[in-house]
Amino acid sequence: MTSSDPSPDYDPTQYDRPSVTVDLVLIGLAGGELSVLLKRRTAAPQEGRWALPGGFVRIDETLEEAANRVLREKIGLTGVSLEQLYTFGAIDRDPRMRIISVAYMALFDAASFARGMASGKNLGTASFAADGRVRDAAGTPLPLAFDHATILGVARERLRGKIDYSDIGFGLLPERFTLRHLQDVHEAILSVRLNKPAFRRRMLDRGWLVPTGEREPDASHRPAELFRYRGAPPTPTAPASAGRHA
């Protein structure tokens, strides 16, 4: 308990404990749409369905350490900013046993995302757009395992809530990007077409963008200027985040 005084008649070591896992929502941008990395289940239960990468939290590691370890061991990526999303505790969310899962989200630029997807077997990416449907590249809806569709919904809402005023959008971009790329990220997350001059002004006025003198290569027409993200903005303290929660 950690909090109130232990009731003398309740010894926690005598009772069954739930297992605790972390599930990872790994997000990239593909074809102008939000994309999530999934693993195809090859065993029961839910064989054939697609699941978020995840794993058990060990007794000697924190939740963040567990999330980073799973990311490293199962996807081969590291050093990414993980953000805790929500904790899911329905009793029968996994038919095998009682499992409480802490969901984490991380954003990747297209190159890292592709690297992660290519790192193992049965990995795939799927777009998850505004309607909550998860589809593969061909547009076929993918069935998700367990309550993972719910987790994805929470991730999408979190992104939508934070994109307007936080710096999460840069997580989906490489180090150098154009304003059009940044606008694409915002439009994908919000599922809305944005006004170009207004978006430009808003982003530049914010002071987060550093113009490199360079220009976008391979442009079929007038190349746009490349910018860098300046770095940590007015991030406060605390493990969680303030900010919009509906």
Add this chain to the structure above:
Amino acid sequence: MTSSDPSPDYDPTQYDRPSVTVDLVLIGLAGGELSVLLKRRTAAPQEGRWALPGGFVRIDETLEEAANRVLREKIGLTGVSLEQLYTFGAIDRDPRMRIISVAYMALFDAASFARGMASGKNLGTASFAADGRVRDAAGTPLPLAFDHATILGVARERLRGKIDYSDIGFGLLPERFTLRHLQDVHEAILSVRLNKPAFRRRMLDRGWLVPTGEREPDASHRPAELFRYRGAPPTPTAPASAGRHA
């Protein structure tokens, strides 16, 4: 694991599992400041310090059910909207054993808050203002147990992030209230003085307020009109919330 395929060489039932608890951040408004309900610890560890009410999650109840049960059993309150805040998983946050705690927050009007505080021994309330300090009514800083100061910080940031665009503010008010009361709530959460006409317009334009024809009783001068909160606004779906997260 719920998510990826079970590694054949890792049987979760063979490993130690953490205990899982819920901790409750129960918030009211007292003297124009945010106030939290705490319980004084009367046993080791952290004897004498103040802690959030909490308890173990049992194997046959969801996280929400556990939070509601603790609220009912330890504070004698019920039927309150609990919102999941964040999950804390530092390895040594409790010296007795590995405990992962899911924090929930609930808001109360002054009457319910007072009822909760009077429901048991060693209960007290403390203001927690913008500076992160927790003080009793006399202004003396209270030492908090475990990582509960961190949890309170997350709660404060969550409130600050949601107050501007969500309906959480009404949770701290009785059924009927004046615009001044509502403004007091916003000012307490934001630690800012707000402009009266602008606040009025904003709240009324939102369409959430229903004017009762009645007037505030016991006013020493011109009594203000009493309003009711209309009900659930554009709340989307999902267990978590969208919205600002810093």
Add this chain to the structure above:
DNA sequence: ATAATAGTGTCTCTTAGACAGTATTTG
């Protein structure tokens, strides 16, 4: 009448959408 707070009208500033225009590059 006075004090005190409720409630309103109006000005200004900021921000963002709309939209047309200019600038720069490739073919």
Add this chain to the structure above:
DNA sequence: CAAATACTGTCTAAGAGACACTATTAT
């Protein structure tokens, strides 16, 4: 040159802070 996109200037509308004003109640 045409085509396409980057980038800019300007108008307008919405929202909020500032602030002075009117309204209503108790003493």
